[in-house]
Amino acid sequence: MxxxxxxxxxxxxxxxxxxxxxxxxxxxxxxxxxxxxxxxxxxxxxxxxxxxxxxxxxxxxxxxxxxxxxxxxxxxxxxxxxxxxxxxxxxxxxxxxxxxxxxxxxxxxxxxxxxxxxxxxxxxxxxxxxxxxxxxxxxxxxxxxxxxxxxxxxxxxxxxxxxxxxxxxxxxxxxxxxxxxxxxxxVLGALRVGSPLVHTGRPRPELYAEAAGSLYFGVPTVWSRVCADEEAARALRGARLLVSGSAPLPVPVFDRLADLTGHRPVERYGMTETLITVSARAGGERRPGQVGLPLAGVATRLAAEDGSAVPHDGETPGELHVRAPMVFGGYLNRPDATAEAFTPDGWFRTGDIAVVGPDGWHRIVGRASTDLIKSGGYRIGAGEVEDALLAHPAVREAAVVGTPHDDLGEQVTAYVVAEGVGERQLIDFVAGRLSAHKRPRVVYLVGSLPRNAMGKVVKTRLK
Missing domain, CATH: 3.40.50.12780 (ANL, N-terminal domain)
Known part of the structure; x- marks a missing residue:
């Protein structure tokens, strides 16, 4: 082939x-x-x-x-x-x-x-x-x-x-x-399509601007840095499409990128095991904080912890399951992990928590292992709280996890990179935007968040 x-x-x-x-x-x-x-x-x-x-x-x-x-x-x-x-x-x-x-x-x-x-x-x-x-x-x-x-x-x-x-x-x-x-x-995408590829060596804003391409790929950290360099950002107005992936693009970065470049970025969702399965379309709508619709040949569904179906109502979170020709067949040398990764009827369990609207648009809330917080009988998506924190003008980065709590089971805990704002102000800010039970009970102001090579926050390293 x-x-x-x-x-x-x-x-x-x-x-x-x-x-x-x-x-x-x-x-x-x-x-x-x-x-x-x-x-x-x-x-x-x-x-x-x-x-x-x-x-x-x-x-x-x-x-x-x-x-x-x-x-x-x-x-x-x-x-x-x-x-x-x-x-x-x-x-x-x-x-x-x-x-x-x-x-x-x-x-x-x-x-x-x-x-x-x-x-x-x-x-x-x-x-x-x-x-x-x-x-x-x-x-x-x-x-x-x-x-x-x-x-x-x-x-x-x-x-x-x-x-x-x-x-x-x-x-x-x-x-x-x-x-x-x-x-x-x-790389393989450009070769298969037949389009030239310009790899900048490092994803620096000035190098993106100098490349004068039509299609740009970046992770949220890259796009955040592009927004901080207004001259480089405006140089991308001549592009056709800006694509963001590998981690959720904060809504303020989406809006700022659209303002500076004239392009509402395309967001998409995928994993190593599935490649890309959900995306906004070049010729269609792009919604901040959402990753779009399943690609051709892809089927998705949401499941509760007991395996029952979760409605596509735009509100109820569930684990995202995927079935598609680009999904892998199993882990190398790990039959145990493979068995755990697939449902009895053949769907891949992504481990990601998502919300799907009646129109099929997907929003990724986070990982089931770290981003679904069970507090006082409520199921809270960490991503929703992170978006609320990032809407505060003093906040540059935010990561939310659940930490043990004697009464609630878990409490919403936030790690925030910000200047000129206190913990109580941030708690009250979120409480004014979301339901009261979703507000952080603890906020830690930190100098930076631990990230991997693709810009994803490594929440297991938050202490």
């Missing part, structure tokens, strides 16, 4: 990363050399820096039909050892001199030294894994997620339709190349 699209435009620039560029034809030639080197391997790891070598290595794995395991370049020794051992990677592809091999690592193959390949593409079935991506591991060791070639194709084609993404677009982003957002959407 061919994931990379047809030969049209092969002489045009395909990928530019931090000022270095490869035409599509040159990219495929170099990737063919990688494919020849790794042919027959069980799996290969890629030291996934933001570099042309990473793209060449990943495309080489796809051409060879060998599953690619992106290795985060900032991973610690324990995480790295777990990913390499669990995935069964027999080789590690990296730019020459970029990876310092440790004891027990597989042989390192410098991508730069591979120059010869016959250009043939392996005939690989659609149900074969193209990638093995690892989850963030916030509740234990990262789990391997095999993503099949047909899942990648289905997901990218559905997004191309939803975002009206064509070869005439130039995609710009500066996201890491070891996650769904930066790698699958941001």
């Amino acid at each position: 061919d994931l990379l699209g047809g030969p049209a435009g092969e002489h045009a620039q395909a990928v530019r990363i931090a000022g270095r560029a490869l035409a599509r034809e040159d990219l495929l030639t170099r990737a063919a050399a990688v494919a020849a080197e790794i042919a027959g391997a069980e799996a290969v790891a890629v030291h996934a820096t933001a570099s042309l070598e990473t793209v060449v290595a990943v495309v080489g794995g796809i051409l060879a039909g060998v599953p690619v395991v992106p290795l985060p370049p900032d991973s610690g020794p324990a995480e790295r050892a777990h990913i390499l051992g669990d995935s069964g990677a027999r080789l590690l592809l990296a730019a020459r001199g970029a990876y310092a091999a440790g004891d027990g690592d597989p042989p390192v193959v410098p991508v730069d030294d591979l120059t010869r390949g016959d250009g043939a593409r392996a005939d690989v079935p659609g149900d074969a894994p193209a990638l093995v991506l690892y989850t963030s591991g916030t509740t234990g060791a990262p789990k391997g997620v095999p993503v099949t070639r047909s899942a990648v194709a289905a997901g990218l084609d559905a997004l191309a339709e939803a975002w009206e993404w064509t070869p005439d677009d130039t995609l710009v982003h500066g996201l890491p190349l070891f996650h769904v957002h930066g790698l699958v959407l941001g």
Whole structure:
């Protein structure tokens, strides 16, 4: 199954990363050399820096039909050892001199030294894994997620339709190349559609502005920084579409971005296990704080803790279940985790709490494990309280969790980055916007919130 699209435009620039560029034809030639080197391997790891070598290595794995395991370049020794051992990677592809091999690592193959390949593409079935991506591991060791070639194709084609993404677009982003957002959407998506890709190396506002693209990807942290640089933000007025994902986009950032750039951003929802399943449309409405409608071929539902159906009334939260051609089939080497992840009738349990309106629009409240707070008999979504806090002009960041309470079971506790405002003022501010039982009972003013590489707050690290 061919994931990379047809030969049209092969002489045009395909990928530019931090000022270095490869035409599509040159990219495929170099990737063919990688494919020849790794042919027959069980799996290969890629030291996934933001570099042309990473793209060449990943495309080489796809051409060879060998599953690619992106290795985060900032991973610690324990995480790295777990990913390499669990995935069964027999080789590690990296730019020459970029990876310092440790004891027990597989042989390192410098991508730069591979120059010869016959250009043939392996005939690989659609149900074969193209990638093995690892989850963030916030509740234990990262789990391997095999993503099949047909899942990648289905997901990218559905997004191309939803975002009206064509070869005439130039995609710009500066996201890491070891996650769904930066790698699958941001590299394989551009190659499959046939649109040029400009990767800025780092997602800095001035680099986004200089790229002069038509389609931009960013996480909320990126868009918040763009809004803080008004000159860079206004330079994006010539774009066609701004897309935000990987974490909820705060409503004040949505509004500020729309004001400065003239674009109401498209928000979307997905996971490593499902790729992207829900999104607003390029040609349709975009609502602050909501992620839109299911993509083509995607079905969703909400379930209560006892498994019963939750109404799509725009008010009642439930766990989001998904069924779609882009959903994975099970975790690598983890039959126990796989069994827990799927319902008896075959739906994937996302672990995310959502509210769905009568018109089908989805709003993600948060994770069931950290963002559904049960206080005094009420079920409270942390995301709703966070949005209320972020509406205060003095608040820059906010994270809400449930903490133990002798009487209520759990109390709403907020960690807030703000200036010139006190805890009681923030509690009263939320109480004036939401039901009284949703107000924080405790507010901690902090200097920063712990975030992972994709800008998501790591709530397990809030103390």
